[in-house]
Amino acid sequence: MAFYDFAKGVVKVIFKPLYRVEVIGLEHFPKEGGVLLCSNHISNLDPPTVGMSAPRPVHFMAKAELFQKGATKKLMNAINAFPVKRGMSDREALRNGLKLLKEDKVVGLFPEGTRSLTGELGKGLAGAGFFALRSNAHILPCAVIGPYKPFKKQKIVFGKPIDFTEIRKNKTPADVATEVIMSEIQKLLDEHSR
Known part of the structure; x- marks a missing residue:
């Protein structure tokens, strides 16, 4: 954890002033328990920016x-x-992710699976829904907004955790569960892009 904290500090020192990163909705981030953090994906800089903005260590799927x-492996x-x-x-990645969530860790995912070349939110893959349905983790939507241009404002927005109680109870298919998550990310993008 020492290196993670060190790396997070370095990223913060560089990114916060360079990209004028504004973090919104920190109060929504659960202080304990497993968290499935799902964000849109517009740049290779998203993982360090979301990671430095989160109040808890994030285990990103890469x-x-x-x-x-x-x-790079190290x-x-x-x-x-x-x-x-x-x-x-x-299957190994799915097992790893579920294990982390059951250990009350934060797992970071970009449900689109790849960067959006247009900046528009793409279709989410079923993996996000799988994790959401197979764990009791908090499902936290996140929006990355901005151009990653020096001294232009970049926003990281954490939304309210999505209530997955009924979705889990109804044995909802994973792809439908992912759509619920994506629609919440879209709401954050619509609300904060203005």
Whole structure:
């Protein structure tokens, strides 16, 4: 955890003034228990920016390619990331994510699976719904808003946790559960992009 805290501090010192990062909705972030943090994805800078803005350490799911080389593998492990193979059902990644949520950790996901080239919110993959349905974690929507241009304002918005009680009870399909999460992210984008 020491390296994570160090890295978070370094990112904060650089990013906060450079991108004028404004964090909104910190009061919505659950102080304890498992949290599934779901955000839109517009840049490779999203994970460090969302991570530095969150009040608790975040375990981001990251593409498996980043864990193949020595230096990046060490870095990914040191910042709590865990690998996922893109374009297929990765059971190991699903197991890792559920284990972390059951251990009351924060798991960070970008449900779109890849960056949006247009900035518009894309379709979410069923994995987010799977984690939401198979755990008792708080489901926290997050919106990343802004251009990542020096001295232009960047916003990280944490929404209120989504009440998943009925959705879990009704045995909702994972893709439908993901749509619920995506619609909450879209609401945050609509509300705070003005």
